[in-house]
Structure formats: structure tokens, C-alpha cells
Amino acid sequence: MFHRKDPNRRAAGLRAALANPHTTHTGRKRAEAELHSMGRSAHVPITTKIKRTLGIRSSPRNHREHHTNYRY
Numbered sequence: 001m002f003h004r005k006d007p008n009r010r011a012a013g014l015r016a017a018l019a020n021p022h023t024t025h026t027g028r029k030r031a032e033a034e035l036h037s038m039g040r041s042a043h044v045p046i047t048t049k050i051k052r053t054l055g056i057r058s059s060p061r062n063h064r065e066h067h068t069n070y071r072y
Helices: 007-019 025-037 046-054
Strands: none
16 A cells, blocks of 8 residues: 655644744745645744744743653
């Protein structure tokens, strides 16, 4: 059996790259161009752009203590 890429999942991943604060400017442009070539919208809400610029996460990370066990 051959695996084909689902265009909906591919578009979702490209939209996620547009919203991800760790995606480079070049990566965002590439994702936007790919979405346009697929005939999909590359719209990113203004609130997402503001959060990305300020480094605000949409959900807080859980902070766990880091324990290191040294064996001598």
C-alpha cells in the first residue's frame, strides 16, 4: 500500500507553522506560498501575530523540577 499525504493535514501543518513563534521569517514565507499554491487561505489572526511578537504562549507550560541523579 502506498501512503498519500492528506492535503487537509498538510494545510493544517502549514498554518501551524505560520502561528508558531519559533518559525523563521523564511519558513513563514514558504508556508504562506505553499498554502496559496494549494488554493488555501494563509490568514493569521492579529491576536496570534501579537502573541508571537511578544512571546506570549496561549497556554502556560507546566513547570517541573529537574532532578539529576548522579552515579559515581
